[in-house]
Amino acid sequence: MEKLRYALYTGCTARESTPELLKSTLAVAEKLGIELVLLDEASCCGASHLQDYDDFLSLVLNARNICYAEKLGLTMVTICNTCQLNTAMTKHRLDTNPELKAKVNVKLAEVGLEYKGTSEVTHFLYAIIQDYGLENLSKKVNVPLSQFNIAPFYGCHNIRPSELQNLSNGGENPYNPTSLDDLIIACGGNNVDYDAKNKCCGFHAELQSPHTAAVLTGNAISGAMDANADWMVTPCPLCHLKLDVQHHGASKAIGRDVKLPVLHMPQMVGLALGCTPAELGLQHHVTKVNFV
Amino acid sequence: MDEIKSQQVTFKLFRFNHETDYIPYYNTYVLDITHEEVILDVLNRIKWDHDGSLSYRRSCRHGICGICSIKVNGKAILACKSRLFDLIEIFGTELTIEPLSTKRALKDLIIDKEDFWDKHAQVKPFLVSDIDENPMLENLVLPDDAEKLLEADYCIQCGACHYSCPALEINDRFIGPAAFAAAFRFAADVRDDSSLERLHIVNEEAEGVWDCVKCMECAEACPKDVNPIEKITKLHNMIFSTGIAKNNVATRHAVGFAHSIEKHGLLDEGELVRYSEGNIGVLKHMPEAFEMWKNGKIVMPWNMPKSKNLDEVKKLIKSSSTVKF
Numbered sequence: 001m002e003k004l005r006y007a008l009y010t011g012c013t014a015r016e017s018t019p020e021l022l023k024s025t026l027a028v029a030e031k032l033g034i035e036l037v038l039l040d041e042a043s044c045c046g047a048s049h050l051q052d053y054d055d056f057l058s059l060v061l062n063a064r065n066i067c068y069a070e071k072l073g074l075t076m077v078t079i080c081n082t083c084q085l086n087t088a089m090t091k092h093r094l095d096t097n098p099e100l101k102a103k104v105n106v107k108l109a110e111v112g113l114e115y116k117g118t119s120e121v122t123h124f125l126y127a128i129i130q131d132y133g134l135e136n137l138s139k140k141v142n143v144p145l146s147q148f149n150i151a152p153f154y155g156c157h158n159i160r161p162s163e164l165q166n167l168s169n170g171g172e173n174p175y176n177p178t179s180l181d182d183l184i185i186a187c188g189g190n191n192v193d194y195d196a197k198n199k200c201c202g203f204h205a206e207l208q209s210p211h212t213a214a215v216l217t218g219n220a221i222s223g224a225m226d227a228n229a230d231w232m233v234t235p236c237p238l239c240h241l242k243l244d245v246q247h248h249g250a251s252k253a254i255g256r257d258v259k260l261p262v263l264h265m266p267q268m269v270g271l272a273l274g275c276t277p278a279e280l281g282l283q284h285h286v287t288k289v290n291f292v
Numbered sequence: 293m294d295e296i297k298s299q300q301v302t303f304k305l306f307r308f309n310h311e312t313d314y315i316p317y318y319n320t321y322v323l324d325i326t327h328e329e330v331i332l333d334v335l336n337r338i339k340w341d342h343d344g345s346l347s348y349r350r351s352c353r354h355g356i357c358g359i360c361s362i363k364v365n366g367k368a369i370l371a372c373k374s375r376l377f378d379l380i381e382i383f384g385t386e387l388t389i390e391p392l393s394t395k396r397a398l399k400d401l402i403i404d405k406e407d408f409w410d411k412h413a414q415v416k417p418f419l420v421s422d423i424d425e426n427p428m429l430e431n432l433v434l435p436d437d438a439e440k441l442l443e444a445d446y447c448i449q450c451g452a453c454h455y456s457c458p459a460l461e462i463n464d465r466f467i468g469p470a471a472f473a474a475a476f477r478f479a480a481d482v483r484d485d486s487s488l489e490r491l492h493i494v495n496e497e498a499e500g501v502w503d504c505v506k507c508m509e510c511a512e513a514c515p516k517d518v519n520p521i522e523k524i525t526k527l528h529n530m531i532f533s534t535g536i537a538k539n540n541v542a543t544r545h546a547v548g549f550a551h552s553i554e555k556h557g558l559l560d561e562g563e564l565v566r567y568s569e570g571n572i573g574v575l576k577h578m579p580e581a582f583e584m585w586k587n588g589k590i591v592m593p594w595n596m597p598k599s600k601n602l603d604e605v606k607k608l609i610k611s612s613s614t615v616k617f
């Protein structure tokens with residue numbers, strides 16, 4: 001197989017509150033022989049909140065991020081669902097609206113950049129599944145996760161709106177997504193099914209609507225518990241923060257003690273590939289990962 | 293002529309009569325369906341051939357009256373528009389048919405939609421305009437101005453988005469996606485004189501746009517591509533651009549991103565929470581922050597990572613900002 005190369009857009013979270021995500025992403029890439037070039041120039045994607053405040057500014061900043069992937073001639077991979085949404089949305093809007101693209105490029109020219117639309121934007125989850133291939137991945141699994149029941153938590157922004165996401169996620173249906181389930185199986189684990197797996201964790205309203213956010217998080221963890229999961233896995237660091245850190249508030253909101261270890265998608269793959277807990281940053285979790 | 297393809301499907305059908313039943317139950321039917329059939333055809337067949345007491349709503353059969361919306365395996369659909377073969381492709385051959393909201397069921401698939409209409413009424417979904425009642429000329433809208441509605445006027449009030457919205461499910465004061473789309477539809481109309489009033493309505497805490505969790509369920513559910521979340525984002529933008537944004541945790545949360553990006557390129561997560569909540573409000577996050585700090589999840593201000601070529605970001609923020617707070 002030809003060596004896979006991508007430009008990695010880390011987003012902010014992986015450099016701050018979920019350092020274990022960046023660490024495990026790099027560890028897994030190394031094991032699989034995937035080259036990731038870090039886009040250190042990139043700025044925050046705005047998380048759909050900057051978009052609420054100043055839409056044009058968010059387009060310019062996200063376009064600038066993509067420019068740096070274009071300069072490298074590489075597909076951009078994201079490791080955060082919300083980064084994926086905002087970056088892919090920017091790309092889609094600029095690629096389908098020449099006038100808007102020209103307006104954004106006037107601004108980018110001030111810093112010597114031009115957005116062309118030549119780089120694809122895809123989440124690392126889908127790069128692994130579509131480009132590397134699940135079959136190739138299973139061949140590399142040397143610590144199959146067969147003793148674990150694992151609950152996939154997809155996170156909204158990789159699967160909705162499907163019109164946008166289907167450009168990069170292989171046509172995943174948001175009402176019955178399968179990618180994470182397939183990945184769990186490829187790692188030798190048992191995927192469990194539960195209603196909340198494709199629902200929202202509430203992260204984006206956490207400050208302004210804490211009760212709503214806490215109930216959604218509670219529903220997610222309790223659904224996974226009822227399905228007999230040993231732990232959960234998610235491709236989104238924002239979901240991870242909610243599920244890993246906020247289980248006290250979530251328990252209070254739904255009137256049931258809920259708590260499960262939650263792994264980032266690359267941490268799960270890393271375990272199956274034989275990475276050590278330290279290589280995957282498992283010590284950073286608030287809900288302790290007690291099974292390795 | 294196309295050959296007729298057929299397929300055996302198991303339907304689990306929600307049954308409930310709020311006047312006589314204590315809890316709902318499900319009837320199961322195994323039917324052969326053909327590739328031409330939509331869900332409404334199946335409901336008709338069950339009613340006509342198996343159980344005349346089955347209740348559901350339908351009228352136009354053309355995806356335009358919006359009355360036949362129900363859920364199949366949790367996906368909101370128009371019964372008259374959704375082809376069975378498409379649903380089988382997503383869910384396989386076991387399909388569970390339920391009303392849009394099981395807790396609002398009156399009789400089988402028929403629900404009490406009162407909350408939907410109340411929310412609609414709340415945003416004043418009509419043109420408020422001082423017009424000449426005996427005009428000599430038509431009150432024309434230019435094509436460019438009509439475009440500004442972004443097809444929000446395509447809404448058929450089917451309720452698919454409203455009953456798919458998790459924020460509304462939890463917080464029944466939340467106005468919800470369909471009514472927000474209607475608020476935008478009139479607020480964006482050049483003939484309307486009540487835009488500002490409507491923006492104030494959707495700017496209220498607990499009820500308004502700020503309590504949306506951005507799950508995109510509404511965009512996914514809408515059979516008319518109204519894309520309510522896009523309109524909700526527009527309403528946010530209009531709240532800022534008209535200067536009616538209040539100084540509260542929700543607005544500071546949005547504005548805080550711009551401040552942080554200007555300073556670091558990246559988001560300063562801790563500072564965002566402090567800025568949004570204020571120096572006192574931030575205290576309630578301390579227990580979690582402490583847990584995070586203990587596990588190496590908090591970056592101290594002096595270690596805050598910065599984007600390379602930060603001067604570019606600063607320059608672009610200066611030249612490309614379009615809003616002030």
Ligand code: SF4
Nearest residue numbers: 011012013045047083
């Ligand atoms: S969504 Fe979050 S992680 Fe991604 S860039 Fe924005 S702030 Fe950073």
Ligand code: SF4
Nearest residue numbers: 155156157201203239
């Ligand atoms: S589940 Fe919540 S936090 Fe995670 S991506 Fe979806 S909206 Fe964002």
Ligand code: SF4
Nearest residue numbers: 457504505507508510
């Ligand atoms: S995006 Fe907002 S309005 Fe739409 S369904 Fe989700 S919470 Fe409701």
Ligand code: SF4
Nearest residue numbers: 447448450451453514
């Ligand atoms: S916005 Fe779409 S889903 Fe919502 S009520 Fe209108 S037509 Fe139905």
Ligand code: FES
Nearest residue numbers: 351353358360372
């Ligand atoms: S019967 Fe009118 S929309 Fe389906």
